[in-house]
Amino acid sequence: xxxxxxxxxxxxxxxxxxxxxxxxxxxxxxxxxxxxxxxxxxxxxxxxxxxxxxxxxxxxxxxxxxxxxxxxxxxxxxxxxxxxxxxxxxxxxxxxxxxxxxxxxxxxxxxxxxxxxxxxxxxxxxxxxxxxxxxxxxxxxxxxxxxxxxxxxxxxxxxxxxxxxxxxxxxxxxxxxxxxxxxxxxxxxxxxxxxxxxxxxxxxxxxxxxxxxxxxxxxxxxxxxxxxxxxxxxxxxxxxxxxxxxxxxxxxxxxxxxxxxxxxxxxxxxxxxxxxxxxxxxxxxxxxxxxxxxxxxx
Amino acid sequence: xxxxxxxxxxxxxxxxxxxxxxxxxxxxxxxxxxxxxxxxxxxxxxxxxxxxxxxxxxxxxxxxxxxxxxxxxxxxxxxxxxxxxxxxxxxxxxxxxxxxxxxxxxxxxxxxxxxxxxxxxxxxxxxxxxxxxxxxxxxxxxxxxxxxxxxxxxxxxxxxxxxxxxxxxxxxxxxxxxxxxxxxxxxxxxxxxxxxxxxxxxxxxxxxxxxxxxxxxxxxxxxxxxxxxxxxxxxxxxxxxxxxxxxxxxxxxxxxxxxxxxxxx
Numbered sequence: 001x002x003x004x005x006x007x008x009x010x011x012x013x014x015x016x017x018x019x020x021x022x023x024x025x026x027x028x029x030x031x032x033x034x035x036x037x038x039x040x041x042x043x044x045x046x047x048x049x050x051x052x053x054x055x056x057x058x059x060x061x062x063x064x065x066x067x068x069x070x071x072x073x074x075x076x077x078x079x080x081x082x083x084x085x086x087x088x089x090x091x092x093x094x095x096x097x098x099x100x101x102x103x104x105x106x107x108x109x110x111x112x113x114x115x116x117x118x119x120x121x122x123x124x125x126x127x128x129x130x131x132x133x134x135x136x137x138x139x140x141x142x143x144x145x146x147x148x149x150x151x152x153x154x155x156x157x158x159x160x161x162x163x164x165x166x167x168x169x170x171x172x173x174x175x176x177x178x179x180x181x182x183x184x185x186x187x188x189x190x191x192x193x194x195x196x197x198x199x200x201x202x203x204x205x206x207x208x209x210x211x212x213x214x215x216x217x218x219x220x221x222x223x224x225x226x227x228x229x230x231x232x233x234x235x236x237x238x239x240x241x242x243x244x245x246x247x248x249x250x251x252x253x254x255x256x257x258x259x260x261x262x263x264x265x266x267x268x269x270x271x272x273x274x275x276x277x278x279x280x281x282x283x284x285x286x287x288x289x290x291x292x293x294x295x296x297x298x
Numbered sequence: 299x300x301x302x303x304x305x306x307x308x309x310x311x312x313x314x315x316x317x318x319x320x321x322x323x324x325x326x327x328x329x330x331x332x333x334x335x336x337x338x339x340x341x342x343x344x345x346x347x348x349x350x351x352x353x354x355x356x357x358x359x360x361x362x363x364x365x366x367x368x369x370x371x372x373x374x375x376x377x378x379x380x381x382x383x384x385x386x387x388x389x390x391x392x393x394x395x396x397x398x399x400x401x402x403x404x405x406x407x408x409x410x411x412x413x414x415x416x417x418x419x420x421x422x423x424x425x426x427x428x429x430x431x432x433x434x435x436x437x438x439x440x441x442x443x444x445x446x447x448x449x450x451x452x453x454x455x456x457x458x459x460x461x462x463x464x465x466x467x468x469x470x471x472x473x474x475x476x477x478x479x480x481x482x483x484x485x486x487x488x489x490x491x492x493x494x495x496x497x498x499x500x501x502x503x504x505x506x507x508x509x510x511x512x513x514x515x516x517x518x519x520x521x522x523x524x525x526x527x528x529x530x531x532x533x534x535x536x537x538x539x540x541x542x543x544x545x546x547x548x549x550x551x552x553x554x555x556x557x558x559x560x561x562x563x
Contacts, residue, residue: 071522095524103522110515113523115431115463122534124523129530136534157466171523 012085014179014211015047015070015101019079022065039065041234042079049178050209052202054222056245057215057231058256066231067183067215072097084178099128101179101213102172106187108164109156117159117167118143118152124175135174142173145208146200162193166200173204179211180204186221194221219246219260223281230255243279262286309426315357316427319543320436326550327424333554334413334420337561343412345560349553350416350423359426367422368415375414382407434459439537452528464512471508475501 022040025033039062047053057063068074069081072094084100086093102124105111114120118139125135143149146166156164165185172180182201186194198221205212214225222228228245230238232255238248245252246259249267258264266280276289315323334346354361368375388402425433438455445451476486479500486497 068518073518073521095526098522098524103519105515105519105522107512107515109467110512111519113460113463113516113520115429115459119431119534123525126532126534127524127526129532132532132534132536135532139534156463175523 012049013046013082014049014051014084015045015213016082017043017045017069017079018081019044020066020069020076020081021078022062022069022074023077024065038234040069043231043234043236045229045236047179047211047213049211050205052205052212052214052224052226054214054216054225054228055231056217056219056222056228056255056257058217061231061255062234063215063217063231064183065234067103067181067213070101070179070181070213071103073103095128099175100177101181102175102177103181103183104165104168104172104185106184108161108168108188111168112156112164112171115155116152117148117154117156120156120167121152121170121174124171128175138174138176139170142170143167145173145204146170147196160193161189162196165189165193165197169197169200169204177210179213181213181215183215184217186216186218194218198224217257219257223260230257232256242281247278308429309359309363311358311427313356313358313427314542315353315423317542318427318546319537319539320428320432321439321537321539322543322546323424323428324433324436324440326546327421329550329554330420331417333557334416337557338409339561341563342557342561343409343416345553345557346416350420353423357423357427359423364419364422364426367418371414371418375411378414379407379411382410430462431459434462435535435537452531456528460516464509467512468505468509472501472505475504 020040020043021038024037024039026035026037028034041062043062043066045053055063055066065074069076069088070083072083072088075089075091081088083097086097086100088094088097112120113123121139121142122135125138130138139152140149143152146169148163148166148170151159151163151167156167159167168185169180180201186197189197201212201214202224204210214221216222223242225242228238228240228242229236230245230252237255238245238251246263249259252259259267260281262281262283266276266278266286269276270278274290274293276286276293280286280289330346330349336342354364383399383403384397386400386403386406388400390398390400391404392399428436434455437458438451441449441451441454480486484497484500486494486501488494489497
């Protein structure tokens with residue numbers, strides 16, 4: 001696929017959305033429109049290449065609708081969305097957009113197409129018309145990157161949920177995207193699977209400089225993000241670094257979300273006059289600073 | 299329990315037959331099955347059995363494993379044999395009431411059973427040595443000429459392989475729904491057939507709903523991975539004939555020629 005000659009705009013951002021609006025119309029049996037639901041209502045988001053961005057939101061906040069726009073699966077009703085400079089509302093861009101921003105979905109079973117792991121990873125490149133030798137190379141590299149190479153000849157049915165999601169990520173990686181969108185990709189996994197998938201994603205972000213958009217309602221997952229957008233009722237209700245966002249307890253509650261347990265605990269400890277830093281997000285860090293306080297404090 | 303069902307009982311082994319191109323195996327099996335119907339003499343069967351024996355030895359699949367394929371048709375086999383034994387007119391050997399056991403019947407029953415057995419064993423040897431993926435790939439290639447009369451060959455093959463992928467998932471789902479309904483007092487075991495079928499309804503409806511939802515998800519996921527039909531698509535494992543495949547075609551032709559000569563004599 002050639003990319004030359006495509007008009008680019010979007011100020012060099014990986015993702016640039018301006019006043020993005022998406023409306024679903026509800027229809028009755030005869031196809032007449034009976035109501036319009038605004039799932040996304042004027043969203044402005046800019047993501048620089050190589051960033052790790054989290055989009056937080058409770059059910060029905062519009063975060064999944066937004067995710068589907070990033071992949072050209074839905075088109076904006078109003079406003080514009082540029083992915084790596086390409087206008088997603090131009091349907092001739094669709095294949096290029098999907099190649100640039102790969103998408104991992106929620107249900108691991110429903111996104112694996114082939115009966116053998118390596119053939120599933122090869123599905124994307126096959127569709128793009130990549131030559132056979134190059135596909136084999138990419139499949140091997142991608143499976144090694146997500147740590148699933150030894151399972152390449154297995155049937156996906158015998159893998160755990162976390163392993164299946166890693167295969168799905170490998171399937172996206174084999175398309176050589178600049179950006180990966182994870183649409184609640186960890187929601188159906190057990191804690192171990194979730195940790196493995198997040199670890200894989202984080203490594204791809206740091207090592208391969210791939211832009212990550214993590215869409216989730218788990219607060220604990222967004223701690224390592226560079227920047228967080230919190231969505232509520234189709235709008236961006238809150239944005240900032242994890243520290244800035246978690247501080248806004250009241251606003252989070254309005255969005256039907258709560259700060260991570262660690263943050264809540266830190267807040268309570270500080271209220272009880274224990275002088276520890278506010279921006280502690282991990283268990284180990286908290287234990288370390290508490291031990292330090294015990295040694296030096298009194 | 300339901301999880302153990304496998305479609306296309308592939309037997310994993312490393313043999314010449316396993317490594318053959320799926321197309322050779324499909325064409326070879328079809329030729330073999332047709333050849334079984336072209337003669338009815340002992341010499342002919344001797345050649346067929348010998349040829350099959352060589353293939354089994356080469357395939358490294360244990361013979362007991364292949365014979366298991368006969369289980370489902372055991373009843374049919376006994377039934378046709380019995381019909382032929384007693385209803386063929388000719389010289390009577392024994393007479394039991396109305397039934398006449400004749401020499402001709404014995405002869406005919408033997409032939410027909412042998413033909414059926416070889417037919418089933420021959421095709422199980424193919425499914426035992428070919429993975430479902432290779433099979434769909436082979437079928438796609440063989441049916442390619444039909445594209446010119448606008449048969450969607452690529453789409454049909456893709457549908458077949460997706461169906462294979464989702465069979466275990468849907469079986470597991472059925473199992474789960476059944477348990478959930480049993481836990482709420484549903485009864486699938488008692489009553490006559492009509493009643494049992496009616497009781498299956500609470501299983502089928504959720505299963506259909508879930509299957510449609512899954513299909514919707516899968517279509518989105520395929521879109522997201524740039525699927526846009528069979529045009530401009532490349533293959534990760536393209537089917538390419540190699541020396542051994544040509545040799546295998548040669549072996550099939552050799553078998554047919556030998557069979558022809560033996561039967562004529």
